[in-house]
Amino acid sequence: MQDPVKTAPGAPGALAAPTAPTASSAPRELRFEAQRIAFGPMMFHAAMLLRDLGLLAALKAAHPTGLTASAVAAKAGISAYGARVLLEAGLGMDLVHLAALEDPEGPYRLAPLGAVFLQDPMTRANADFVRDVCYRGMADLGASIREARPAGLEAFGAWPTIYEGLSQLPPKVQESWFRFDHYYSDSAFPAVLPLVFRARPRRLLDVGGNTGRFALQCVRHDPDVQVTLLDLPGQLAKAAENVAAAGFSGRIGGHPLDLLDATQPFPGGFDAVWMSQFLCCFPEEDIVHLLRRGAAALNAGGSLYVLDTYWDRQKTPAAAYCLQATSLYFTALANGTSRMYHSRDLLRCVDAAGLVVEEDVDGLGISHTLFRCRVR
Ligand SMILES: C[S@@+](CC[C@H](N)C(=O)[O-])C[C@H]1O[C@@H](n2cnc3c(N)ncnc32)[C@H](O)[C@@H]1O
Known part of the structure; x- marks a missing residue:
């Protein structure tokens, strides 16, 4: 490392x-x-x-x-x-x-x-996100820290986390949230596809697959892969629309569930489990559980991929600053308990979940790192 x-x-x-x-x-x-x-x-x-x-x-x-x-x-x-x-x-x-x-x-x-x-497109994505999604709720940062809940989310609704409310946020707020999320993930997806598809996975589980953006890139990249999305019902409804509009309903399916509800099992039998910009949405103890459940969904010899952004792995102070600031959104708006991690925090969770990192690649897209993990 x-x-x-x-x-x-x-x-x-x-x-x-x-x-x-x-x-x-x-x-x-x-x-x-x-x-x-x-x-x-x-x-x-x-x-x-x-x-x-x-x-x-x-x-x-x-x-x-x-x-x-x-x-x-x-x-x-x-x-x-x-x-x-x-x-x-x-x-x-x-x-x-x-x-x-x-x-x-x-x-x-x-x-x-x-x-x-x-x-500058990155500045625009960040500034719109700060104004439309974060600004009002950020006044409740102190309450969020004291109470370990996203107190600022009350500016928009009474959901326990922003993810339950994402599909119901006002259109401009949603637009800025998605543009921010996609600005970063879109830059990394083309760079990771060859790494993920080197092993020719036939069944891929996209945990926190959101509106199906990565899944669509996967099915276009490899004509044989089938993708299953796990996410909350609101996000999967939007994903189903996008997938149908692109003509891939036969190869991309959705499985709605609350990933934090341990009574709801993940589907199994996957060659690859994919978690992109996803684990940063949870506190460390949940990350360990989610990684364990992801690992249990793998076929023998399969790989679990974690694509995320770590502030210690950035090439520039500006990139690290953006991530350190984005953590405050997780605190006041998203769920009150997660953040943009230091890579060592995440690697500790990977180890605690019984996984080992076989490949660790920095510099993907604007600011991403890919961990390819297998069960120890
Ligand atoms: C930051 S987005 C990342 C989306 C996508 N993977 C990407 O790379 O752009 C996190 C995703 O995790 C989902 N998520 C968060 N908490 C969840 C939960 N408890 N159950 C199911 N999905 C959840 C959100 O709905 C959202 O789609």
């Missing part, structure tokens, strides 16, 4: 201060970073409005000349006052630049960070 990436936030190299730092001795840049955190939730909304009211796009179209604040206001269809407060917040975030400090009317220009915030 590889060592943690030294540049990941929280990695040993990043914390090597011999004595506790004090606020008064902190360099100016650190104090600025602290203010970014302090005002972050407010600036976030300003950044989203700069994006969604079209201010950043107007500045992009007018690059490099730029636009005055009143011209931006006219293009966005907002008041001059509204344009000025958003543009000035944008200056603070370095999303826009002002041609001359002495003239606050502008012209304003799109800054390099503004171009990333406007155009």
Whole structure:
């Protein structure tokens, strides 16, 4: 197993201060970073409005000349006052630049960070997810931690976890949830298919198969494989629609169940059991049970695959930061007890479930690691 990436936030190299730092001795840049955190939730909304009211796009179209604040206001269809407060917040975030400090009317220009915030697909998936799914519920992070339940989920409904409510969330919230989930998994699926199908599994069990996205890729990749999806009824109803629309109802089936209900057995007789972006949805004790039940569904010689994202296995601090932040969604919105794991946490669960990792591949898609496991 590889060592943690030294540049990941929280990695040993990043914390090597011999004595506790004090606020008064902190360099100016650190104090600025602290203010970014302090005002972050407010600036976030300003950044989203700069994006969604079209201010950043107007500045992009007018690059490099730029636009005055009143011209931006006219293009966005907002008041001059509204344009000025958003543009000035944008200056603070370095999303826009002002041609001359002495003239606050502008012209304003799109800054390099503004171009990333406007155009980068990962930033868009993350930002929409934070605004539409997480923002309101995140105010209940403290209650969620104290009570080990997703207290923030009450913003949407009275479900015990977000998974029971997923198919009933408001359309925009669902759209942002799925776009976030798919943004990450879609990047990894093409990379893992050759690894999973090297052993030519004939029957594959996709545990937490959601709306059938991976199953559809499997049946397109291998003409002989049959896939069974395990998930909650709401997700499987959506999966059945997708599978039928793609013409694969004969090769992809669904088995609705609450995977945490130990009285409901998994179906058996599979050459491969697949768990993608799934175990991060559970606390460690449930992960061990789910792995054991997955292992019991395997034919002799079969493999259990775990595809997930671990913050210690990331190539960049930005990727580790995204995962560490996503953990807070699991706490306040999803179930109050799971998180984006360190790889060692997950490997400990694999061992406790009586499995051994035979293959451990990092760098799949944007941020995924694949463990191929067999029964010990
Ligand atoms: C984060 S999604 C991952 C979906 C998909 N495997 C992927 O890679 O994109 C987790 C899935 O686990 C399912 N799930 C969570 N808790 C469950 C439970 N108790 N019973 C059945 N399915 C559950 C959710 O409904 C969801 O489809």
